[in-house]
Every structure is written in C-alpha cells, then in structure tokens.
Ligand SMILES: O=C(O)CCC(=O)C(=O)O
C-alpha cells in the first residue's frame with residue numbers, strides 16, 4: 422500500500438452501469454495488487470443491512486446467552502472436521518496464544534468417505550456442531566442463510582476479480598466445484614481484564630507465550646478471499662504496511678461494509694500479483710466491551726492441485742515485480758505459524774489447509790491426528806514427545 426494510511430473503499434454500485442464499471446474494475450485491480458485488503462460497500466446482496474444485523478444478533482446470543490456447558494458440548498475437540506466452539510486460550514497464531522473465543526461453521530456437508538489413510542486430510546470438510554436448537558432456535562437458519570448469501574456474492578465478486586486481472590473467461594472455474602464449501606467464524610475478543618481469569622490454557626499450549634494485546638496474532642489467511650463483517654465499533658483490526666517499515670494500519674469499521682482480503686490461495690494462483698496481506702487483531706481496550714467479528718472464508722475445491730494461472734498479463738507481472746522491490750526487508754521478519762504456501766505442491770490444496778488446522782488447533786490435532794500433528798509441528802521446529 423505505497424503511500425496510503427487507510428484502505429481503499431470499493432463501491433460496488435459502480436457495477437450497475439456500463440459507464441461506471443471501468444472505474445470499478447480499475448479500483449479493484451489496484452486494491453488487489455497494491456494492498457490486498459479493502460472495504461466493499463453496496464454489495465449486491467438483498468437486504469444487506471438486515472442480513473448482517475441478523476447474524477450479529479445471533480452471534481451476541483451465542484456468546485452471551487448460551488450457557489457455558491452448552492458451548493462445551495459443541496467444542497471443536499468433538500469434531501474431527503475442525504468445526505465447533507473454541508474456548509479462550511485454545512488457539513495459537515504466530516506461536517502465541519490468541520485471546521479470543523469462536524465458533525467455526527461451514528456449509529453443511531456430510532462427513533467425507535475416506536478411502537485410504539492418505540486421504541485423511543479430506544476430513545477438513547464435514548457436518549457442523551450446532552448449538553442446542555431449543556435454546557437458540559434461529560441460530561442455524563440465520564447462519565445457513567448468511568453463508569448462502571455470502572457464497573452467492575463471492576461467486577459474483579470472483580468474476581469481478583477475474584475481470585480486474587484481465588484474465589480470460591472461466592479462468593477460475595476449475596478451482597470451484599458445485600456447492601463449494603465456505604467457512605465462517607463468529608469471533609468474540611474480550612477485554613484482557615475479562616479474559617484473564619477465564620484463560621484456560623491447554624496442555625498442548627503450555628509453553629506457548631501469552632501476550633495480553635494479542636487478540637489474533639499476525640498472519641495471512643490461507644483461503645482465496647475473505648469477507649469480514651466487523652460487527653462492533655472497535656478499531657482493533659490492523660494490516661501491516663510492508664512498504665513502510667512494517668507499520669500497522671488500523672481498519673476501522675465502516676457501517677454496512679465488508680472488509681475483503683486476499684488469501685494465500687489467490688496470491689499463489691496469480692503468481693503473487695494479488696497480495697495476501699499480513700493482519701492481526703489487538704485486544705479491545707479496557708472499558709470498550711467485547712469485540713465481535715464475523716469472517717467468511719471463500720475456499721477452493723480441496724481436491725484440486727494448485728496450479729498457477731497461465732494467462733496473467735505481462736503488465737501485471739511487471740507491476741508485481743516493481744511493487745515487490747519496494748518492500749522493506751525488516752518489515753517482514755515475522756515467524757508465521759501459517760505455512761507460506763508458495764511452493765508447487767504435489768499434494769492437493771486440502772492437504773495444506775489440513776496442516777494449517779493442525780497448527781492452529783493443537784488439542785483437536787493431538788486427539789484426532791496424532792501422527793500428522795507431530796510431523797507437521799516438526800516442520801515448524803516444534804518437536805513433540
Ligand atoms: O477478527 C478480525 O477482524 C479478523 C480475524 C482474522 O483475521 C481471522 O480470523 O483470520
């Protein structure tokens with residue numbers, strides 16, 4: 422993001438007229454290639470303000486009204502598909518404990534059929550763990566409706582991305598299958614003073630440092646694109662400006678917007694033309710209350726093999742090279758627990774996604790996939806007994 426201290430705002434109403442669409446496509450090209458992180462306003466989603474309000478209401482009810490023992494019943498440790506509730510202190514990013522709690526949800530799919538042990542990674546897809554329907558009757562329909570609406574929007578938006586990158590028609594279609602799974606989270610970031618007494622570190626996380634300002638540690642998303650709804654007014658999300666010595670730029674919530682960011686999958690497919698930007702979340706200031714945020718992660722078919730796009734215009738590759746020369750080396754000296762997925766991989770995409778889940782949810786990994794967990798941790802220099 423050379424020279425900017427705030428993120429681009431892309432007005433999707435510009436798609437409505439052929440007169441304004443070229444400006445939209447140009448704005449989007451710059452946002453994807455120069456920044457990798459931007460707001461979209463006026464998404465073509467019916468009743469968008471009501472839709473996000475509905476999901477926010479269910480998130481509030483989930484975190485504040487559902488008794489702790491009901492949350493425990495749907496803990497992720499009970500799901501070999503890495504879906505369900507994660508209590509405070511059970512997640513690790515950039516090798517530090519995140520001070521957040523969340524529920525991971527996804528397009529409802531049956532448990533996969535695993536033909537041989539080599540396919541164990543296919544378990545990243547599967548059924549959700551839903552909260553007790555009698556206590557939260559509107560939760561499941563609201564979430565399913567939200568996922569469906571954002572999924573449809575993501576299909577539309579990917580087409581705009583294709584146009585912005587001047588790629589041929591259908592360039593992305595081989596990466597998506599019908600009923601492509603989308604993932605989402607409802608996340609609560611408590612103030613540290615509220616979190617301190619409830620932090621319930623797992624044996625697997627013992628020895629992992631705790632930083633009371635880390636809501637979520639620096640990382641790049643591993644998906645294609647992320648669509649984030651910041652549901653409270655906190656200014657806690659930050660992106661790293663790697664062109665200016667790594668300073669952190671705050672992403673304040675804008676009403677009725679989604680924050681969109683490039684994940685490592687899109688970065689890889691576009692040979693780095695689109696930029697997967699490093700971001701983090703700071704713990705809410707004392708007195709500001711819980712922060713709620715709701716990302717939807719657009720993923721690609723777990724069975725496909727990562728192959729980079731062939732028809733990327735030379736002009737964009739040149740822009741990428743020019744941009745990358747401006748990166749200040751000292752700014753990217755972070756150790757990421759998220760793998761840097763930039764090598765040609767003989768395993769399908771799903772394998773990398775699976776490994777990322779093993780690193781983030783160590784208790785789930787140790788229970789369901791002890792061997793893969795040990796091997797994956799070894800790759801990042803953590804040797805388990
Ligand atoms: O809570 C947020 O604003 C961002 C969360 C995030 O980056 C993530 O879960 O990948």
Ligand SMILES: [Fe+2]
Nearest residue numbers: 640641642700
């Ligand atoms: Fe993220």
